[in-house]
Amino acid sequence: MASVGFDIKFDGLERLYEQFDVSKEKARNVTATAMKATIAKAQQTAQSIVPVRTGYLRQNIVVKPVKISGDTITGEFVASQADYASYVEYGTYKMRAQPYMRPAVADAQPFFYSKVELLLKG
Template sequence: MKANLSFKGIDQLVKHLDKAATLQDVKHVVKSNTADMTAKMQKLSPVDTGNMKRSIKMEITDGGFSGEAGPHTDYSAYVEYGTRFQAAQPFVKPAFDVQKGVFINDLERLLK
């Protein structure tokens, strides 16, 4: 289960960033926000045996310009969305929603 955030106009962003900031700054923002979101997911994750919480990992791809975070258990979607027998216990979407705003603010700060 992954949450994705995409932006249109990346080419314009890169051109502007060449003037305002280095691409290393963007990579740092991606890495730090991915790590923060991973920590938030782990904090919000319901714990029974702790297996799902320990399975939440992050991965930085695309040369540092993309980050993914999420649980790697087969049953995590059932916990996140619930079933007809079990109420939902969301932990991925709330972490994503909080981190999305922080990520956008961090990128906007680079543009100034």
């Protein structure tokens, strides 16, 4: 079964630096910093709510380095080393889903925007 992973992407640095009247480089750096914090928060949330039997799944929710490509900043976290990660997240016909990655992403999105705003204003 495929691993469970999520990308959180931010497009639109142009709009961001125009709105806050900052250089594109500062907007990129602030956004990358906010993305790192957001992915760490998502990882922490997922690890706190994932069902635990042995701890292997929780220990293997990992963060990958933030990628910057033009005006797109991408953060990724995955539970790829546990081959049963997707069974837990999505369920099977024999067991109910126990989502832990999707709620973590949903929780992290508003955090990202507030972190960017805080960093740009400060």
